[in-house]
Amino acid sequence: MKIHEYQAVELFRHAGLPVCDGQVAQDANQALKIAESIGFPVVLKAQVLVGGRGKAGGVKLVHSASELPQVFNQIKNLTIKGYAVERILVAKVVNIKKEYYAAVTIDNIKGDIVIIASNEGGVDIEETAKQHPEKILKYYLEGAKTIDPARWGEFIRSLFPDQKYHQEATAIFEKLLKFFISFDCSLAEINPLVIDDNGKLIAADAKVLFDDNALYRHEQLQSMRDFKYDDQDEVDAKTMGLSFVKLEGNVGCIVNGAGLAMGTMDAIKLLGGQPANFLDVGGSSNPEKVLNALKLILKNKGIKVILINIFGGITRCDDIANGILTAKKQIELPVPLVVRLTGTNEDLAKEILSKAGVTTYKSMREAVTKAVSLAK
Numbered sequence: 001m002k003i004h005e006y007q008a009v010e011l012f013r014h015a016g017l018p019v020c021d022g023q024v025a026q027d028a029n030q031a032l033k034i035a036e037s038i039g040f041p042v043v044l045k046a047q048v049l050v051g052g053r054g055k056a057g058g059v060k061l062v063h064s065a066s067e068l069p070q071v072f073n074q075i076k077n078l079t080i081k082g083y084a085v086e087r088i089l090v091a092k093v094v095n096i097k098k099e100y101y102a103a104v105t106i107d108n109i110k111g112d113i114v115i116i117a118s119n120e121g122g123v124d125i126e127e128t129a130k131q132h133p134e135k136i137l138k139y140y141l142e143g144a145k146t147i148d149p150a151r152w153g154e155f156i157r158s159l160f161p162d163q164k165y166h167q168e169a170t171a172i173f174e175k176l177l178k179f180f181i182s183f184d185c186s187l188a189e190i191n192p193l194v195i196d197d198n199g200k201l202i203a204a205d206a207k208v209l210f211d212d213n214a215l216y217r218h219e220q221l222q223s224m225r226d227f228k229y230d231d232q233d234e235v236d237a238k239t240m241g242l243s244f245v246k247l248e249g250n251v252g253c254i255v256n257g258a259g260l261a262m263g264t265m266d267a268i269k270l271l272g273g274q275p276a277n278f279l280d281v282g283g284s285s286n287p288e289k290v291l292n293a294l295k296l297i298l299k300n301k302g303i304k305v306i307l308i309n310i311f312g313g314i315t316r317c318d319d320i321a322n323g324i325l326t327a328k329k330q331i332e333l334p335v336p337l338v339v340r341l342t343g344t345n346e347d348l349a350k351e352i353l354s355k356a357g358v359t360t361y362k363s364m365r366e367a368v369t370k371a372v373s374l375a376k
Contacts, residue, residue, distance in 0.1 A: 001210040003224045004047040006089045008206035015179040017172060017190075019203045022091030028069040028076075034090040035068055044072060047087040048080045049229045056080045061093065083229070094204050099192035100159070101125045102173065104180040107140070113180070115139040115147075115173055117159050121192035145181055147174055168201050183221070184214030233296055240292040242281060249274025251375050252297040252306040252335075254290065256281050256315045264309045267364065273372035276303055281315070290323025295331060305336050307371040309364060312343025321349035325356055336374050340367035 003011075006024035013019050021038040024047065025031035035042045046058030053059055058080055062068045078085050101121035107114045117137045120128050129136050139155045142148075147170070156166050156173075172193070180188040187209040194204045215221060227235065237244030243258065247265075251273050255261035258280050265275040277297060281289045290308075297306060310320050320341060327333070340361045341349045350360050361367035 001212055001215060001221070001225055002049045002229065003208055003210070003221075004049065004087070004226065005045065005206055006047055006087065007224050008208040009089070009091075009203075011183075011208065012179070012190075012203055012206050016175050017179070017203050018201060019206065020091045020094055022089055024087045024089050025072070026087055028072040031072045031088060031090045032065060032068050035062065036065065038090075038092045040064055041093045042068075043091050043093050044068075044075055045089040045091065046075050046078060046080060046085040047089055048083050048085060049226060050081040050083060053080050058085065094194055094202055095197040096192070096194045096204070097197055097199075098195040099204075100194070101136075101189075101191050102176065102193040103187060103189040103191070104173075104177050104185070105187045105189075110140065112143065113141045113145075113177075115141075115155075115177065117155075117173075119159055121194075125191055141177075145177075147177065165195075165201065172201060172203075183208075183218060184211045185209060186211050233299060237279075237296055240296070241289060242279060242293055242296065244280075244296060245278040246300070247275055247277050249276040249375075250302050250304040251371050252276045252279075252300070252303045254279050254281060254293045254297065254306065254308045256310050256312075256320075260309065260311055264307070264364070264368065267368045268307070268372060271368055271372045273368075273375055276300055287319050287323030287326055290320055291327045291330065294324075294327045294333070298331070298334070303335055304375040305338060305371050306333075307367060308337060308339045308341075309367060310341045310343070312341065312346060312349075315343070316345045317341040317343055317349035318345040318352060321352040324353065324358065328356070338367050338371040338374065340364055 009019050023034045025034055041061055041063045044060050044062055046053045056078060058075055058078055060071050060075060062071050072088060075088055076085055099121040101118040103116045105114060105116065118125065118128060118135050120135055137155060137158055156170055160166060160169055176188055185208055189207040190203040190205060192204050194202050196202055210221060231246055233246055234244055251268050253264055253275055255264050261278055261280045265278060268275045279293055281293055297303060310317060337358065339353065339358060353360055361370060
């Protein structure tokens with residue numbers, strides 16, 4: 001789950017991180033009161049969950065009360081990558097002497113939490129990572145939840161050659177790490193982390209991504225979600241108990257188990273096809289899930305075929321078969337079905353489908369080959 005910068009700033013503030021003074025506003029009068037309370041100059045920042053707001057004119061400096069309403073309304077009237085600007089963060093301007101990048105995330109390949117930092121922060125951090133990867137520093141927690149002082153010294157010295165910042169910067173990284181773990185984040189980022197003209201370290205920006213699968217543990221975060229940025233089909237899938245991600249192909253996939261679903265998509269690609277989605281019906285044997293999954297996939301008008309690939313353990317193949325028959329009675333299936341069922345009650349499932357005129361395939365490769373062929 002993504003949240004807006006102003007929300008991330010408030011969370012960072014409560015976590016004890018040194019953020020800029022400021023608040024979010026929805027109209028020019030509100031923005032003017034905020035600016036007067038924190039003092040000019042201020043920066044107005046469009047709150048949209050897409051990149052490129054600066055280049056789109058969504059970030060502007062304001063030096064006086066007289067110019068604020070006009071600038072505010074200019075930003076408020078913008079549409080950035082298809083999204084209207086509804087809120088604007090009014091923040092105190094920081095006089096920057098030096099920019100850094102600081103983040104905590106997960107290295108999925110190593111299966112470890114990693115602190116990432118660079119002494120070349122700012123809007124070009126992605127380009128820095130590509131062109132000068134040696135300037136991106138990484139500190140792995142190695143399974144721990146706190147920084148190991150024995151290993152930390154080399155990292156912080158590489159980032160801040162000036163020793164006077166070691167203690168202050170270390171405290172910021174410790175708070176950022178604690179925040180990341182406490183809220184089950186997938187990313188907690190400060191870009192830029194700056195040294196101001198008073199020599200203080202300040203988080204001049206804030207970005208947070210939360211793990212959707214852990215949101216049930218954090219009810220206070222639920223109200224922060226801005227649903228207009230979510231794919232509606234993916235939102236609907238969650239309410240149906242389905243794990244669904246929309247892709248750009250034409251082979252619809254209904255599979256049980258995330259691993260088999262990923263393997264199925266890999267097989268489709270390997271054999272020259274393009275999967276249209278990831279869809280895991282989970283371990284439930286509820287035939288209703290099959291009906292809902294088919295309805296969801298058929299919203300995509302580019303679908304040419306639907307591949308159902310089930311390895312029945314907890315999931316019973318006969319329940320999947322009954323779900324397919326229910327769907328055929330209730331909705332029109334404008335594309336062919338390719339079905340592979342193996343496992344619990346496999347013979348019964350194949351008998352049910354055979355009587356209804358639905359062909360099943362013995363192996364995953366055979367089914368995927370057929371599906372790719374039909375999609376072409």
